[in-house]
Amino acid sequence: MLFEPDHYNEEGEFVVNMGPQHPSTHGVLRLKVWLDGETIKKVEPHLGYIHRSIEKMTESLSYRQFIYVTSRMDYLSAHINNQVCALVVEKALQVEVPARAQAIRVILAELTRISSHLLWFASIGLDLGGVTPFFYAFREREAINSLMDENCGARLTQNFMVPGGIMKDVLPNFQQRVKEVLKQFKDNYHEYDEILTGNVIFQNRLKGVGILTKEDAIAFGCTGPTARASGLNCDIRKLYPYDGYEKLQFDEITSTGGDCWARYEVRMAEMKQSVKIIEQLIDNIPEGEIVGNTKKVIKLPKGEFYQRVETARGELGVYIVSDGGTTPYRCKYRSPNFANLSAIPHIARGHKIGDLISIMATIDLIIPDIDR
């Protein structure tokens, strides 16, 4: 098997298939890697192992139903995926979303972001060979998941959005529970720094590895923390505010390094910004309606609609073409992971096998979002 031409060509390159079943690809991504000893000469991603044709399915689902399929795209940002679909319908119908619904949406979206970044923190430790950070991060993530479970009825795929607002009002103890979760997070945050950030081995594994320049980030269409670590201002919450983000005080975290370490730092700092956003809102959730004025059967006017949000991994766009009926004529998602993945072959070249793992870990891919 080792000497089949496909695996070992004339130049003596060693071709290894990382995936579709591999511990560090976080799903069914297959990377075909050409090796020269330990050094990577070329990487070729192969997609499609978890393609479920979500975009085509959407064409036969009503505007109330198609929201919930998107929970299965980027399952760690399920709430934010639902939000973009709700927003695009609201934008097309020009429905006003009640202030209470907006505030709860943003709180839950930021909790989702924290929980997603916590899982990323857990898995970066795991990918680089340290198992302990995983359990530290999951302790806090568990608290967030329980909170989601109480209020949305699900831990991971929340399905809490409806066009025009949210499905149900939150529980009376929502504010107190969110504060508890935030307090636990803030009390334990220093442990993350102690176990990973300050570790010399960990820093050496990330610093100067997989440098993505600002120009490349733009060229590959990278967004989210991956692009912000290269110095690109691309936070949709700042550039195209939605659901009342324009009224909130928070910083867009950018770094200029562009290497894995910069991406690590950006994500770690973003968690703190999310906490800041929630703290501004949690005591000032307005009273009132939770759903705007929408009809039972939603029909979008004829035309094309686009809406984007900032998920935990970057810009998620939804593009809907409507022919005036009850289902979309065509639907297309612009997923952040697909664009971010395209940067990997470029930045991994010339590095070691271990570096490919750090690069994949810091770019933080969610494979179902790539294939959809």
Place this chain on the structure above:
Amino acid sequence: MHTWLKNAIPNATGLLITEMVITGVILLVFLILLAFFLGYMERKVAAFMEIRLGPNRVGPKGTLQIVADTLKLLFKEGFTPDAADKFLFNLAPGIIITTALLAIAPVAFARDFQIWDINIGVLYISSVSSMAVIGILMAGWSSSNKYSLIGAMRSGAQIVSYELSIGLSLISIVILSGSLSLNDIVESQANGWWILKGHIPVVIAFVIFIIASTAEINRAPFDLVEADQELTGGFNTEYAGMKFAMFLMAEYINLFVVSAVAATIFLGGWMPFHLGNLTGFNHIMDFIPSSIWFFGKTFFIIFIIMQFRWTFPRLRIDQLLNLEWKYLLPISMVNVLLATLMAIMGWHF
């Protein structure tokens, strides 16, 4: 026991063989139990560091969990891949476990309790333990799996490099104590363990020995040979069932061996802790059996090495080799010079 056997078996060769068999069986049983215990200890230490409980279902406090796991591995199919070199593939686990068992022979478990009192004990241990790399290379090469091959190549580079530092750090103690025999080295610490005598070269040698031996036995943060996130299991990717269990057991026996050697050479082996002229205190210390002293020290070092695994991320292959060739090796060379100087000038005590 020797005299009792001598009366029972008059033939000298027969006596020797009987004694060897008895010792071998006792040693094997002891080491299997030890590997079980270390497996259990590792899980508990990991759980302790990771804010969870660890095994707590099978047996009292989960002590029998590892027995259940071994039974599971026993009943699994001893699978050999089609493309593998079958002879080498099946031989490799045997070689690894044999080298692990051989290295334990000259270690003194307690006062006058030693399997083989050889006068070049230190040399013997360092040469036997370096043979483990052959088994790993064999396993990786014969599996006919690319990940295994990369893992085996890594182990070749890694173990051969770190062997040097281990040797040099052991040599500095050999120079100071003036003997290669483990018994003499323990005796030389009768009035104070080497690590506590305050010699700077000894402290440096101890630190280097701990780092290098962690790399030598392929434990995290130097477990590049396995590197499950990169190589899906490294050199033992294709192994299953009892053959895999043998790798696992060899890992724990190796862990015990390096800790026992570190305890013997730097922490005084079975020698009790004595404080200067406090005769009363020293007498109390002498009452603690010497085997408890030995195992206490050994498990202390095992505990430290286990904590490494659950704290540090893994190094990259070039960083690993840089650490050895740019830092550890030059430092240990200077260290040996220092120790030699001390020995020649008679500064040590």
